[in-house]
Amino acid sequence: MPALDGTPLAEAPAIREPHHAPVAHLIRGGMIEGVHYGSVVVLGADGEVRCRLGDIEAACYPRSALKPLQAVAMLRAGLPLEGELLSLAAASHSGEERHLAGTRRILERAGLTEDDLRNVPDLPYEPVVRDTWVRQGRLPSRLAQNCSGKHAAMLYTCVLGGWSLDDYLDPAHPLQRAIAATVEELTGQRIAQVTVDGCGAPLFSVSLHGLARAAARLTTAAPGTPEARVADAMREHAEMASGSGRDVAALMRAVPGLLAKDGFEGVQVAALPDGRAIAVKIADGAVRARVPVAAAALARAGVDPSLLTAFAGEPLLGGGRPVGRVRPVPALAPAPLTACA
Numbered sequence: 001m002p003a004l005d006g007t008p009l010a011e012a013p014a015i016r017e018p019h020h021a022p023v024a025h026l027i028r029g030g031m032i033e034g035v036h037y038g039s040v041v042v043l044g045a046d047g048e049v050r051c052r053l054g055d056i057e058a059a060c061y062p063r064s065a066l067k068p069l070q071a072v073a074m075l076r077a078g079l080p081l082e083g084e085l086l087s088l089a090a091a092s093h094s095g096e097e098r099h100l101a102g103t104r105r106i107l108e109r110a111g112l113t114e115d116d117l118r119n120v121p122d123l124p125y126e127p128v129v130r131d132t133w134v135r136q137g138r139l140p141s142r143l144a145q146n147c148s149g150k151h152a153a154m155l156y157t158c159v160l161g162g163w164s165l166d167d168y169l170d171p172a173h174p175l176q177r178a179i180a181a182t183v184e185e186l187t188g189q190r191i192a193q194v195t196v197d198g199c200g201a202p203l204f205s206v207s208l209h210g211l212a213r214a215a216a217r218l219t220t221a222a223p224g225t226p227e228a229r230v231a232d233a234m235r236e237h238a239e240m241a242s243g244s245g246r247d248v249a250a251l252m253r254a255v256p257g258l259l260a261k262d263g264f265e266g267v268q269v270a271a272l273p274d275g276r277a278i279a280v281k282i283a284d285g286a287v288r289a290r291v292p293v294a295a296a297a298l299a300r301a302g303v304d305p306s307l308l309t310a311f312a313g314e315p316l317l318g319g320g321r322p323v324g325r326v327r328p329v330p331a332l333a334p335a336p337l338t339a340c341a
Helices: 061-078 083-089 097-110 129-134 149-162 172-187 208-219 224-234 247-254 287-300 305-311
Strands: 021-028 033-044 050-055 194-196 202-204 258-261 267-271 278-281 315-318 321-328
Touching: 021 149, 021 287, 021 315, 033 208, 033 287, 050 287, 061 083, 061 149, 061 172, 061 202, 061 208, 061 224, 061 258, 061 287, 083 224, 097 149, 129 287, 149 172, 172 202, 202 267, 208 224, 208 258, 208 267, 208 278, 224 247, 224 258, 247 258, 247 287, 247 305, 267 287, 278 287, 287 305, 287 321
Parallel strands: none
Antiparallel strands: 021 033, 021 321, 033 050, 033 278, 194 202, 258 267, 267 278, 315 321
């Protein structure tokens, strides 16, 4: 399948040790105590790279940042979800009761139950929810695992398509082949590597540049298309795509029209309605660096910095009082969309 503009797909990104660069400094008492390495790309509304740090062309695993693309593929294959349930299909949810109830609703529509899920049993992702779950004596379950909405949607898609259920996570399954084709189409490049994500689903490796390009294609898609439906559902039901108090939901509420999705190991992607987009990979997977670096990249893309003050990072404490914080490197300071390499 060619890229969206009709051109052939680019070759798969190189599988190599990424040439990451410093993207954030850990400042304590006015001194750099530590350095977070990673890679950052900022795309302009025309799709051109306006800012880059590190290695944006090496193959990487987007982890759950790929979920919006997986949801697009399922809609194309006939999944009829809308609104909060579609947002849940693209979610890394916190395991709140509304997430569990929504996943049950998807399964019920498919005529299935939790027993049909093939994701890994787990406790809820959100620490407060997880602690409550444990105090109540509840055990890990497939429903509570943060990818259960996606898995329920995958099963529903298989039922509607007349596809087998037991092997729906096999990369050779028709559903997973359809998802892989959509990932390649939206990123504009061949998949470099296929492995298994934490939940058990196939995980496709693309470049950080391709990931940002795909996010922009969702937010600039024509109304009513699968891409636009996923973007709209996630923006309108941000808490279903993540959870109460989660930074990615707060980011979508703070910036009008923003689509954002995080992923394990320090991945963040976000796109604005005009096609400006950013993608971030923190080399050591640190959340404490992902959030402020993503906010800095959005400011670099032209988002009003005053909308992003809540995402500057948690303060570092010394003796119970703030003595520093994680700060993006100066190259990510707000500026016109010019090269920051």
